[in-house]
Amino acid sequence: MYVLLREFEGRPAATAGRGKDPVNEAMIRHWCEAMGDAHPAYAGPDAVAPPAMLQAWTMGGLSGHADRSSAYDELLALLDGAGYRSVVATDCEQEYLRPLRPGDRITFDAVIESVSPRKTTKLGTGHFVTTRMDVQADGEPAGTHRFRILKYAPAGAPKREAAAGAGAQPAARRPRPVVNRDNRGFWDGVAEHRLLIQRCTGCGTLRFPWLPGCNACASPDWDTVEACGAGTVFSYVVMHHPPFPAFDPPYAVGLVELAEGVRMITNITGVPYDKVRIGMPVRLEFLRVDEDLELPVFRGSEG
Template identity: 50%
Template sequence: MSDAPTDDYEARLRAWAGRELLERRPGPDPVNVPMIRHWVEAMADDNPIYLDDDAARANGRDGVVAPASMIQAWVMRGYAASVRADEDPAGPDELTALLAEGGYTSVVATDSELEFHRELVPGDHVSVEETVESISPEKQTALGAGRFVSTVKTYRDASGEIVATQKWRLLRFRPAGKPAPKALRPRPAINPDNAFWFDAAREHRLVIQRCADCKSLRHPPGPCCPQCGSFDWDTVEAQGEGHVHSYVVNHHPRHPAFEYPLVVALIELTEGTRLITNMTGVAPEDVEVGMPVVLDWIDPDPDLSLPAFRPAAAKER
């Protein structure tokens, strides 16, 4: 179904006001002391009228009574009936199915207002029935677009007398879409010959490999000097200035880690070596061959730092 509710859908929801949602259904067990004992221990409720007949009589009762807050516990179907399909062959109720049709597939309880008519005592057998009071128009909530479904549960004893009522409100909502995590920039291929360069970049240092024998500079890094063949080398730190030797504006193919159009430039450093980087602080149409540039840094995530270059004029401003 479309996110925008249709008039027909709204009418079908409104038609539920006043309808029976749950036929009268007895709880699986009568009120009993063992269950009361488990409840008060779990709730750390030490009121003696729940387990001690003498204390209950001293407080005007005929004997022990059940905590009022246990009213729902006496009609719960139990774990198996709640989760096993063969216990509920009809599947979800009609209203739940109608709400799911509108995308309201998630649920959270928001309000519960109880009114007690008399206390329950061991031997009482409680039943519950439920009617729909109202279904709200669609509301925008922090959880997503949803509708508040208000119902009234009526609890009766074995003779049919009302022992408690409960106004119950749920928010049935359409889960708000979560933004997809930003894609990571593709990882560089790091090996023993170039690891030093990426290590320096993480410290925001742009270094150039230098032959230890003939002192010639080279980039990209490599194990052997192309000028003299020496395997000995060290590094120098670049001044961070140069100019655009060439560039392209990339539109396709697109990768989710980048914003397009993407300027990819071949930068010639004042030291004479060249490297391929992105341009920052400039529109693609303003990039020119020969444009003076200065060093900038891109930190796409905590594990990666890469040099980039921006127009030298931007530094002056």
């Protein structure tokens, strides 16, 4: 199996791809509003794009890119066929070579850089797939974006090779959250039905999601405040495709603005997906997904 996977290394995932839009002020503004980033460098006549937007200018949306190679889809299909049907994004690395400014035309090339040997993680057993995208702006190198996913069989779920002829498969479970030293306090709060927000003890800034340091003053010191549970839908999407195991599309995923002022991505429950609206009041509740996973979600009301 791994011999077949290694054959994909070095194959193009996209060749001579073109960004669907030039770098523009509207997308920069939307990004900064969503991220809560009011840095003056991102506005005005001499604006530059936030560096972390590097990938945003290359994204193809629902219609995709005409220049996309079939190799990446073939690789994922091979992993699916072997029973590694679950997927989680694990990390990305970006290198910035020059600022992007409104009017820059973006082109890119992407390659399947590596496929790992089979690895066993807390989520399950599978293979890490890394792609590298080289981004150009008006023909000049602008940056490199590496993106890594894990295609895996959830822990306790038999892979196809081992389960052939074994009859019905157990129901798929949602991916497990990655709990580490930086966010363990958040998940400890969830276990107690408390939604905890980090607060910098240096400048008092609230932050969510949890981070190891303050993005306002860089202090590493923090404590927590408990959210009151009230919020409103700041933005949302309705997921139709692609379908994932343990999820039943269509369903609404919302960016909820908490009464405390921070925002979090969560499921919207209690109303049909097509009744969710921006500005809708929502209320915190805790959803038992399975025997050992409970998640904070927000319930809306059609009234």
